[in-house]
Amino acid sequence: xxxxxxxxxxxxxxxxxxxxxxxxxxxxxxxxxxxxxxxxxxxxxxxxxxxxxxxxxxxxxxxxxxxxxxxxxxxxxxxxxxxxxxxxxxxxxxxxxxxxxxxxxxxxxxxxxxxxxxxxxxxxxxxxxxxxxxxxxxxxxxxxxxxxxxxxxxxxxxxxxxxxxxxxxxxxxxxxxxxxxxxxxxxxxxxxxxxxxxxxxxxxxxxxxxxxxxxxxxxxxxxxxxxxxxxxxxxxxxxxxxxxxxxxxxxxxxxxxxxxxxxxxxxxxxxxxxxxxxxxxxxxxxxxxxxxxxxxxxxxxxxxxxxxxxxxxxxxxxxxxxxxxxxxxxxxxxxxxxxxxxxxxxxxxxxxxxxxxxxxxxxxxxxxxxxxxxxxxxxxxxxxxxxxxxxxxxxxxxxxxxxxxxxxxxxxxxxxxxxxxxxxxxxxxxxxxxxxxxxxxxxxxxxxxxxxxxxxxxxxxxxxxxxxxxxxxxxxxxxxxxxxxxxxxxxxxxxxxxxxxxxxxxxxxxxxxxxxxxxxxxxxxxxxxxxxxxxxxxxxxxxxxxxxxxxxxxxxxxxxxxxxxxxxxxxxxxxxxxxxxxxxxxxxxxxxxxxxxxxxxxxxxxxxxxxxxxxxxxxxxxxxxxxxxxxxxxxxxxxxxxxxxxxxxxxxxxxxxxxxxxxxxxxxxxxxxxxxxxxxxxxxxxxxxxxxxxxxxxxxxxxxxxxxxxxxxxxxxxxxxxxxxxxxxxxxxxxxxxxxxxxxxxxxxxxxxxxxxxxxxxxxxxxxxxxxxxxxxxxxxxxxxxxxxxxxxxxxxxxxxxxxxxxxxxxxxxxxxxxxxxxxxxxxxxxxxxxxxxxxxxxxxxxxxxxxxxxxxxxxxxxxxxxxxxxxxxxxxxxxxxxxxxxxxxxxxxxxxxxxxxxxxxxxxxxxxxxxxxxxxxxxxxxxxxxxxxxxxxxxxxxxxxxxxxxxxxxxxxxxxxxxxxxx
Numbered sequence: 029x030x031x032x033x034x035x036x037x038x039x040x041x042x043x044x045x046x047x048x049x050x051x052x053x054x055x056x057x058x059x060x061x062x063x064x065x066x067x068x069x070x071x072x073x074x075x076x077x078x079x080x081x082x083x084x085x086x087x088x089x090x091x092x093x094x095x096x097x098x099x100x101x102x103x104x105x106x107x108x109x110x111x112x113x114x115x116x117x118x119x120x121x122x123x124x125x126x127x128x129x130x131x132x133x134x135x136x137x138x139x140x141x142x143x144x145x146x147x148x149x150x151x152x153x154x155x156x157x158x159x160x161x162x163x164x165x166x167x168x169x170x171x172x173x174x175x176x177x178x179x180x181x182x183x184x185x186x187x188x189x190x191x192x193x194x195x196x197x198x199x200x201x202x203x204x205x206x207x208x209x210x211x212x213x214x215x216x217x218x219x220x221x222x223x224x225x226x227x228x229x230x231x232x233x234x235x236x237x238x239x240x241x242x243x244x245x246x247x248x249x250x251x252x253x254x255x256x257x258x259x260x261x262x263x264x265x266x267x268x269x270x271x272x273x274x275x276x277x278x279x280x281x282x283x284x285x286x287x288x289x290x291x292x293x294x295x296x297x298x299x300x301x302x303x304x305x306x307x308x309x310x311x312x313x314x315x316x317x318x319x320x321x322x323x324x325x326x327x328x329x330x331x332x333x334x335x336x337x338x339x340x341x342x343x344x345x346x347x348x349x350x351x352x353x354x355x356x357x358x359x360x361x362x363x364x365x366x367x368x369x370x371x372x373x374x375x376x377x378x379x380x381x382x383x384x385x386x387x388x389x390x391x392x393x394x395x396x397x398x399x400x401x402x403x404x405x406x407x408x409x410x411x412x413x414x415x416x417x418x419x420x421x422x423x424x425x426x427x428x429x430x431x432x433x434x435x436x437x438x439x440x441x442x443x444x445x446x447x448x449x450x451x452x453x454x455x456x457x458x459x460x461x462x463x464x465x466x467x468x469x470x471x472x473x474x475x476x477x478x479x480x481x482x483x484x485x486x487x488x489x490x491x492x493x494x495x496x497x498x499x500x501x502x503x504x505x506x507x508x509x510x511x512x513x514x515x516x517x518x519x520x521x522x523x524x525x526x527x528x529x530x531x532x533x534x535x536x537x538x539x540x541x542x543x544x545x546x547x548x549x550x551x552x553x554x555x556x557x558x559x560x561x562x563x564x565x566x567x568x569x570x571x572x573x574x575x576x577x578x579x580x581x582x583x584x585x586x587x588x589x590x591x592x593x594x595x596x597x598x599x600x601x602x603x604x605x606x607x608x609x610x611x612x613x614x615x616x617x618x619x620x621x622x623x624x625x626x627x628x629x630x631x632x633x634x635x636x637x638x639x640x641x642x643x644x645x646x647x648x649x650x651x652x653x654x655x656x657x658x659x660x661x662x663x664x665x666x667x668x669x670x671x672x673x674x675x676x677x678x679x680x681x682x683x684x685x686x687x688x689x690x691x692x693x694x695x696x697x698x699x700x701x702x703x704x705x706x707x708x709x710x711x712x713x714x715x716x717x718x719x720x721x722x723x724x725x726x727x728x729x730x731x732x733x734x735x736x737x738x739x740x741x742x743x744x745x746x747x748x749x750x751x752x753x754x755x756x757x758x759x760x761x762x763x764x765x766x767x768x769x770x771x772x773x774x775x776x777x778x779x780x781x782x783x784x785x786x787x788x789x790x791x792x793x794x795x796x797x798x799x800x801x802x803x804x805x806x807x808x809x810x811x812x813x814x815x816x817x818x819x820x821x822x823x824x825x826x827x828x829x830x831x832x833x834x835x836x837x838x839x840x841x842x843x844x845x846x847x848x849x850x851x852x853x854x855x856x857x858x859x860x861x862x863x864x865x866x867x868x869x870x871x872x873x874x875x876x877x878x879x880x881x882x883x884x885x886x887x888x889x890x891x892x893x894x895x896x897x898x899x900x901x902x903x904x905x906x907x908x909x910x911x912x913x914x915x916x917x918x919x920x921x922x923x924x925x926x927x928x929x930x931x932x933x934x935x936x937x938x939x940x941x942x943x944x945x946x947x948x949x950x951x952x953x954x955x956x957x958x959x960x961x962x963x964x965x966x967x968x969x970x971x972x973x974x975x976x977x978x979x980x981x982x983x984x985x986x987x988x989x990x991x992x993x994x995x996x
Contacts, residue, residue, distance in 0.1 A: 279321065353382075380989045388690075417436060457489065490512070492548060535549050661984055710750060713972045759773075808845065845861075883923065
């Protein structure tokens with residue numbers, strides 16, 4: 029039955045030990061010992077009246093199972109004189125003997141009772157507990173007896189002794205038939221199609237009856253002791269109970285119910301739940317009536333994959349997480365049908381400006397890296413080269429299968445998806461078994477640099493070297509790289525079949541199947557080689573440095589991406605550039621450009637990425653930007669198409685890999701799931717909460733907060749550290765750029781003036797603040813090369829057209845990232861790499877310092893304190909004592925901002941962990957967390973004074989505007 033083969037896969041050294049047939053002596057001993065337990069025995073000699081009963085029984089069969097079954101029949105037979113004839117009448121086959129026993133039990137206990145008990149054990153997924161069986165029988169008794177007094181005595185214990193010899197108590201004490209033969213006999217004797225379906229329905233109804241009271245926000249009764257087992261069984265029996273031609277509406281209460289999902293996650297059954305989604309979707313594929321159900325289950329499975337850890341941390345907000353999916357999502361639709369928890373003051377928050385279209389993100393893997401490889405969805409594999417290892421995950425669920433101990437900078441899969449090829453930073457190449465995660469082979473000599481490309485090409489494993497940091501250091505990288513072909517047929521050592529120098533520093537490679545050429549992206553051109561290592565062509569005029577190349581799926585064309593933001597297509601037959609695409613990014617970053625390019629699966633469109641937008645873009649060859657897929661918070665290193673699909677997988681350098689559905693180019697943004705948006709660096713509300721202001725990379729905007737309609741906008745070239753500030757009297761709005769601050773009218777955003785707060789271009793203005801009386805402006809400098817010379821200038825801005833620098837706070841001597849001015853317009857605070865300093869802006873005296881702090885700091889209005897962030901925590905410090913009086917923990921990454929609300933009793937915090945949290949300051953507890961899978965790293969958070977509306981910018985290029993259920 030495959031047991032030994034399965035054992036060998038887990039342990040190659042497994043040994044098959046044959047079990048010999050029992051001797052007659054052993055069989056007699058087994059029979060005698062079994063009957064002795066019931067004060068029974070058989071004659072073992074030729075008795076003149078009874079004969080040799082032992083010999084008679086052994087003549088029927090030498091099967092231990094058969095003989096044990098006979099003993100079970102004999103122990104109940106009470107007519108001593110007829111025992112020998114009774115033995116003679118035993119059927120000769122084990123199946124007929126079990127049928128004989130079932131008839132005997134039916135006479136003794138009642139046919140319906142025996143059918144029900146054996147039917148339950150037979151169809152159960154993996155066995156039942158004794159008290160479960162009792163409760164199941166009582167459940168049917170209560171449900172079906174109607175006007176009758178009772179159906180039968182529903183106590184399982186009365187038949188247990190008869191069944192005990194044929195039951196096995198598996199892990200956890202779950203009873204099941206010890207031998208499949210009894211199971212088959214029960215099926216043949218009792219379980220016709222109708223009875224099997226009814227029994228599965230009985231189990232399904234009972235398990236749902238046990239589960240239903242828990243499927244709400246706050247259950248008011250305790251679940252049964254075997255509740256964990258109930259959760260594991262329910263979906264299986266729902267599927268079994270539903271005829272193949274009927275719609276799977278039963279799953280509305282389980283796989284499409286956020287509270288059921290919550291329960292499974294809390295009981296540690298996340299992976300089992302994911303497996304049930306796959307099982308249910310496979311079932312849906314058998315009938316067209318379940319196509320819509322299949323779509324819904326696919327979206328629910330994606331939701332569970334992305335939200336399980338957050339639901340486990342905050343189960344009370346599971347419903348909130350579900351209803352903040354895309355409006356078109358079945359997760360949102362299904363969850364909205366359920367009773368939602370009552371709204372508290374300030375939470376839960378609903379994503380108000382969520383994109384209306386379908387979300388294109390299919391799966392999120394919390395591993396990023398240099399390269400990624402994907403199988404077909406059927407093979408269900410994705411491998412990520414993370415630098416210190418190669419991580420093998422389920423493509424659909426994201427579950428980690430193996431962590432391969434290889435310093436991987438490139439990965440590929442064999443055509444049959446049973447092996448992983450890893451190119452290593454040291455120049456080595458290794459081959460790994462994907463089922464066991466064990467190394468099969470490796471090179472004994474390393475190539476001359478990091479292996480940045482690896483691919484299976486016919487009889488070869490091809491590898492190309494390049495700089496370990498790829499595009500980041502192209503200007504000073506001078507190593508001439510090389511390509512090597514290794515034999516696919518190998519032992520423990522990979523043998524080089526062919527190896528040659530490219531003759532230039534390289535950054536990427538691709539193989540063009542249509543012409544069997546390998547192309548190398550170099551510092552100044554693209555070089556093509558045949559598989560003999562001969563250079564057959566060169567493409568010039570490609571930009572200063574070619575970052576990436578990609579092959580057309582069918583035609584003799586390749587794409588190249590360069591540092592000039594121009595994507596070019598080349599015909600390798602006539603050596604011409606056929607067409608090009610100009611990227612929409614205008615980046616001043618020295619290492620900007622198209623780090624990765626690819627054709628879409630049809631070959632008619634271009635996919636690209638560059639480090640400024642951190643998004644996956646789809647272009648037509650007329651340079652029309654069709655769609656932009658967001659979700660990454662760091663630079664994307666590699667784009668790969670998932671074979672046989674309209675999907676792409678992208679790996680970034682910050683620790684995330686995403687699987688996207690590539691939208692239909694004709695429908696473009698309407699199917700993309702998110703609008704092409706600007707990066708918002710700062711948000712702020714007016715005092716009355718009626719207006720929301722945003723500072724982005726391209727504009728200053730003023731919105732009506734109630735309905736998010738745009739009131740005014742002004743073009744403005746922002747900087748990634750740009751901040752904003754609303755004057756206390758709400759006459760002006762200030763916004764910073766790299767070095768200066770611009771003053772705008774609060775009413776219509778007309779420009780009122782601008783000046784450079786910092787004179788040195790080596791530095792940048794990381795934050796600023798304006799005093800309550802409107803006369804002072806404080807800046808925080810972050811120098812690049814001379815970080816120890818960073819300072820905090822104070823300017824007199826009484827006359828904004830003629831500002832005067834009144835002092836420089838130079839005692840900080842490190843990069844600063846945050847600052848604020850006290851309501852008294854005298855004291856100031858700065859925070860950054862040297863902690864937090866409070867000083868007097870009139871005397872330049874440092875009043876005190878705290879050894880913590882970094883990206884956010886703010887004076888409290890109603891008490892003498894400051895709030896600040898340090899690492900993954902936020903604090904409140906007493907200004908009189910200089911001691912921390914509040915510490916707020918819970919985030920798993922840097923806290924980037926805070927917003928004090930409700931008379932400074934509560935605080936919203938934003939973080940690079942992709943969450944917004946609400947804390948109660950006095951109790952130091954986290955009352956609420958907002959998480960959405962599309963959010964990566966929040967840059968800053970603001971809130972309306974009442975705290976019922978929150979806005980936060982995110983590094984994925986999206987603005988999150990959130991409101992509580994109490995918002996009016």
